[in-house]
Amino acid sequence: MTEAMDQIYSSWAHRLRQNQGIRSLMEDLGQVTGHPDEVLLGGGNPAHIPEAEAIFRDIFLSLAKEPSLASLLGDYQAPIGNDHFRELAAESLSPYLGANLKKENIAFLNGSQNAYSFLLNLHSGPMADGSFQKILLPIVPEYIGYADQTITNDVFIATPPNVVPTGKHRFRYELNKEAFDLDGVGVLAISRPTNPTGNILSLSDLEWMEERTRKQNIPFLIDLAYGNPFPNLIGNEAPIHYEKGRTLSLSFSKIGLPGVRLGIVVSDEETIETLSSFAAVGNLAVGNLGLYMMEILFQKKVLPELSKHILRPFYESKRDLALGVFTTTFEKMGVDYEIHDPMGGFFLWVRFPSLSITNHELYHLCKDKRLFIVSGHYFFPGLNSDFSHTKDCIRLTYCRKEEELARGAQILAEIVASHQAKSK
Numbered sequence: 001m002t003e004a005m006d007q008i009y010s011s012w013a014h015r016l017r018q019n020q021g022i023r024s025l026m027e028d029l030g031q032v033t034g035h036p037d038e039v040l041l042g043g044g045n046p047a048h049i050p051e052a053e054a055i056f057r058d059i060f061l062s063l064a065k066e067p068s069l070a071s072l073l074g075d076y077q078a079p080i081g082n083d084h085f086r087e088l089a090a091e092s093l094s095p096y097l098g099a100n101l102k103k104e105n106i107a108f109l110n111g112s113q114n115a116y117s118f119l120l121n122l123h124s125g126p127m128a129d130g131s132f133q134k135i136l137l138p139i140v141p142e143y144i145g146y147a148d149q150t151i152t153n154d155v156f157i158a159t160p161p162n163v164v165p166t167g168k169h170r171f172r173y174e175l176n177k178e179a180f181d182l183d184g185v186g187v188l189a190i191s192r193p194t195n196p197t198g199n200i201l202s203l204s205d206l207e208w209m210e211e212r213t214r215k216q217n218i219p220f221l222i223d224l225a226y227g228n229p230f231p232n233l234i235g236n237e238a239p240i241h242y243e244k245g246r247t248l249s250l251s252f253s254k255i256g257l258p259g260v261r262l263g264i265v266v267s268d269e270e271t272i273e274t275l276s277s278f279a280a281v282g283n284l285a286v287g288n289l290g291l292y293m294m295e296i297l298f299q300k301k302v303l304p305e306l307s308k309h310i311l312r313p314f315y316e317s318k319r320d321l322a323l324g325v326f327t328t329t330f331e332k333m334g335v336d337y338e339i340h341d342p343m344g345g346f347f348l349w350v351r352f353p354s355l356s357i358t359n360h361e362l363y364h365l366c367k368d369k370r371l372f373i374v375s376g377h378y379f380f381p382g383l384n385s386d387f388s389h390t391k392d393c394i395r396l397t398y399c400r401k402e403e404e405l406a407r408g409a410q411i412l413a414e415i416v417a418s419h420q421a422k423s424k
Contacts, residue, residue, distance in 0.1 A: 012151050024378075039408040040400060042372035044195075045258065046346070047318065047399035051310045052256045059296050063289075072288045079279035080265075080272065081108035085291045089264060092298040096229035097248065097266060098241030104269040105242075108286040109279060112225055112251040112263035116189075117149040118278040119221055119247060119265070123187035125152030133186025134382075138209060139175055141349070141379030141393070143195045143223065156382030157185070163389070169327065171351075172341045173197060175205045182216060191223035193234060193344030196379050196395040200227075200237045200343045214245055219271070225251040226345040232307040233315055233344045242266050252290055254346075255303065255311065262290025315346050315399075322348060322398030326409045333413035336420060348396045349376070354420040355392045362394065362415065371411045 009017070063072060080086070086103035094101045109115040124135045135150070137158040147156065159180055161173035188209065193200045206220075213220055228239035231254050242248055247267040252260055265275060279286065297303050319342050326348065330337045340349040355362065363375040376393030383390065398405065 011153060015153060016148060037370045039371045039404055039411065041396045041398075041405070041408045042374045043397060044253075045397075045399065046254050046256050047314065049256060049310060049314055052306060055302060055306065056257060056293070059293050062296070063292055068292065072292050075288070077108075077285040077288060077291065078276075079283065079285055080276045081106070081286050081291060085295065088295060088298055092301075093229065093250075093264075093266065096239075096304075099243070101242065101266065104272060105266055107265040107267070107272045107275045107279070108291060109263045109265060109275070110283055110287055111253065111261040112223065112249045112265075113145050113149075114261070114283070115249050115263040115265050115275075116146065116221070116223070118275055118282065119249075119271075120146065120149050120155075120187070120189065121151055122271070122274060122278070123219060123221075124150055124155045127186070132184070134184050136182065136185040136188050137382055138180060138188055138190060139173060139194070139199070139201065140381075140383050141173075141194070141196055141376060141389070142189075142381070143191050144374070144378045146189065147378065147381035157384075158380060158382035160383060160385050160387050166341055169330075169338050170341055171338050173199055175201065175208075177208065180209070180212070182212060182218060185216075185218055187219050187221060188213060189221040189223070191225065191227075192240060193226045195223075195226065195345060196347050196374070196376070197340040197349040198342035198345045198347055199340065200234055203238050203240075206240075210245060219247055220245055221247050221249070223249050225249070226254050230303040230307045231255050231311040231315075233312060233346065235316075235343050237343065244268065247271060252294070255306065257290070257293070260290035260293060261287060262294060318346065318398045319348075321402060322396075322405050325402070325405045326350070326396075329406070329409035329413045330416075333410075333417045335413050335416050337416075346397060346399050348398055349393060350396060351389060351393045352416050352420070353388075353392060355416065356421045357419045358391050359394050362419070365415050365419075366412060369411050369415070371408050373408075373412070 063069060083103055085108065086106040089106045090101040090103050109118070120135055124133050127133050134155050134157050137156060139161050140158040159176050162176045164172050164174050166172050190201060210220060222240055224240060226233045228234055240248065247265065250264040252262040265272070323339070336352060336354040338351040338353065342348055358377070359375040360377055363373055366373050374395040376395060377390050380390045
């Protein structure tokens with residue numbers, strides 16, 4: 001019997017085969033067994049909201065009856081979407097993004113994760129002029145899915161945040177302007193609200209950074225998966241508008257349609273044209289289902305009302321419920337904890353300052369008890385400074401039912417309480 005040969009892979013493939021945060025997170029989601037004791041507080045799935053799902057079901061059923069069904073199932077789109085859909089999106093999004101958009105400003109990709117894999121590689125690594133450009137994350141922690149998307153190694157650099165106490169057991173990360181440095185940077189990237197913390201950078205902070213990036217012609221990527229114009233989970237904060245130098249990405253995932261894999265990029269014509277080349281090579285074409293559903297949602301102007309009257313109230317209620325459940329349980333069990341102010345999105349970012357084990361070890365102990373969380377160490381790509389939060393923070397979703405949140409809080413509190421460093 002012939003033994004299998006050891007494969008030699010590219011350096012990129014070798015890196016991807018290592019322990020990835022995004023792969024761990026998505027495999028946890030995919031390996032759920034449905035066991036009644038499972039507590040799923042780790043993933044990024046949106047909640048199943050009956051009122052929203054009723055809207056999506058009616059649209060889906062109407063498409064099945066349309067004469068266009070044959071085209072939906074049997075025809076390719078252009079790489080970043082046909083002109084009809086791009087024109088519709090430009091017209092529909094213009095009033096919400098404060099710009100006079102044209103189809104040349106719009107690209108559709110198979111989810112915003114797919115879009116960012118192209119955008120980050122477009123602006124980083126070895127450049128055509130011989131330079132080497134890096135990606136700056138101006139505030140971390142930042143989205144777990146960015147870290148392994150670049151073909152080139154070691155392209156992320158991150159600015160450590162200022163940690164500001166905001167109340168009992170509460171804090172917030174703020175932009176560290178003193179450490180902000182654009183040397184060797186080819187692009188900036190943020191999410192707003194920030195995944196994982198729910199932080200929402202102020203417009204004044206964005207404008208402060210853009211005053212500096214514009215002088216060096218450095219583009220700014222702003223991920224609005226949880227932000228405006230939909231699902232618009234930004235509390236009382238001001239919305240982002242499209243301006244020159246910004247590339248905005250929107251997603252249908254967090255309105256409740258992660259399965260259709262539709263991401264929308266809004267940018268300048270040259271960037272959109274380049275994305276078309278990336279998409280043609282990487283995907284051939286964007287998928288049809290999301291676009292056909294989008295057409296109906298935009299034509300009927302469903303998304304503003306859905307976001308305002310269904311999604312935002314639901315998630316804000318869930319946030320308040322989860323805060324109550326976890327704080328009550330932690331205090332009852334004597335857990336030393338801090339929670340980042342959850343300004344938007346649908347996650348809690350929790351710090352355990354007295355934890356005697358790492359957050360990654362905590363993740364495995366929780367998983368042994370059928371509690372799924374996400375270890376916070378994955379959310380700091382490019383950060384080279386010693387920052388304790390990289391080892392003692394976790395991310396929790398509050399999209400689950402109350403009884404599941406309560407069971408998860410109890411399991412987590414018991415484990416953390418038994419692994420806290422004894423006070424002197």
